[in-house]
Amino acid sequence: MSEAEPATSSSELPPEPSVTVEIMDDFTEPEAKKRKVSTSIRNLDSKTDKLEQRLGGILCCAVCLDLPRAAVYQCSNGHLMCAGCFTHVLADARLRDEMATCPNCRVEISKASATRNLAVENAVSELPSECQFCNKEYPRNTLEKHEESVCEERISGCKYSRIGCPWRGPVHESKQHESECAHPHRSGLEIMDALQVIDQQTANERKLFDSIFELLGYEKITFNDLQLKPYRTEEFVHRLFYETSRFSAFNNQWVLKARINNMQKDPTQSSEREMTYQLILKTKTTVPLSMHFLILRGPFGDMKIHPRIHKFDFSEQENESPYVPLALSDSAECNRLLASKTINFRLVLFLASK
CATH class of the missing domain: 2.60.210 (Apoptosis, Tumor Necrosis Factor Receptor Associated Protein 2; Chain A)
Incomplete structure (x- = not known):
């Protein structure tokens, strides 16, 4: 019996290490941790990419929820309003015969109590915004100039519009259109309608100036x-x-x-x-x-x-x-x-x- 007992114990011992090895293999499996780390990195990247959007949500006007284009006013509690909404709130209060209040915290506001927030104005001017023509992003303080005189996709008219050409399109296509435009080759009779509209506008302006000079006499x-x-x-x-x-x-x-x-x-x-x-x-x-x-x-x-x-x-x-x-x-x-x-x-x- 003493010999049988060690034999039995020796036969039961070998499976134990194999179970232990399998458990260790499960715990040392790195795939789950790798997936968790990679997910956190992607989330961090997405947050970094959306920094401008998050700042836009913080710095937007409390009334129209849009980023201000010029002056930014704030109430005594720091809530922001663009210049247009600020004057609109004051105008509505004037019409209602009430004291104007901040739309967020209802603290009283006026031209005397509200202050300009120059830091927010400067920050907003540096935030990117899409050009309405080419959809590229530019700092807001340069966007207006870009849209008016730089962007190649901005809408332009034909230089022969004064004689009736209705074409409008991207400025980079204007030269090709003007080289093919048929209006310069039309007869005087065909462009009379367009000239009459221009003449009427000029006549109205001329009448106003003539009236002023006559009254000055x-x-x-x-x-x-x-x-x-x-x-x-x-x-x-x-x-x-x-x-x-x-x-x-x-x-x-x-x-x-x-x-x-x-x-x-x-x-x-x-x-x-x-x-x-x-x-x-x-x-x-x-x-x-x-x-x-x-x-x-x-x-x-x-x-x-x-x-x-x-x-x-x-x-x-x-x-x-x-x-x-x-x-x-x-x-x-x-x-x-x-x-x-x-x-x-x-x-x-x-x-x-x-």
Whole structure:
């Protein structure tokens, strides 16, 4: 029995090392660890590649969620707004007769309390952005110049467009098109329509300049540098209007009044904004006053306006001119004016002698 026992034990011992070897082989298998390391490296690379996108999400405007193109404003808590959205928020608050607040944290904001963030402006200007024509990426501070004068894929017109050629295409194809363009070989009768459109545009511009020079020859001319200040009607809180203080011209008292979107019930519901104005005679007159008037930017204002001449005959019965458009450059300019406490401008008046 003593001999059998060692034999039995010797027969059971050999399988144990083989099991141990198999377990060790499983634990020393490097493939799983290699896969985990390679995955982490790929994730790191993808994060590095998306750094610009992540920065764009951090530095974007809190209102439009787009990267600012120019000035960047921030509230007292550091939330960012581009210049267009900042003025739009202030304009909406003006229309609602409320204090403007940050769209993120609702802290009060104003032109006095909000500050420019120059660091963000510089950082955004260095972020890459795609050219809309060639789809290549360039720093945002050079993209505008690239799209306007450098990019070979930018859209260009034919140099014979003035005589009716409608072709538009990439600038690098313009020379080939112009060498094959049929419009230079057309007869005068065939290009008359295009010339008439150009003549009409030139005639309108010429008429404006001729009218201004004619008015400058009037005996009675005066101008006033004025301020439009915001007021509200009692009918509806959103009905904002602007009015100047009384001013003197030609021995009479006048007031200029302006309104938003032709007194739309709630202008905050519209993204398009416009201003119209009227001239009001405040004193009684015994003789009719034939007035020409126009609004200019003036030395104390900064509005972007295209001057337009308007005419109205004032009398004792008709002492208010109809509302006429204030020819601002665009809706964004109207928002910028609404965001200001006052609107400075120059009013020029011409009185026709009887």
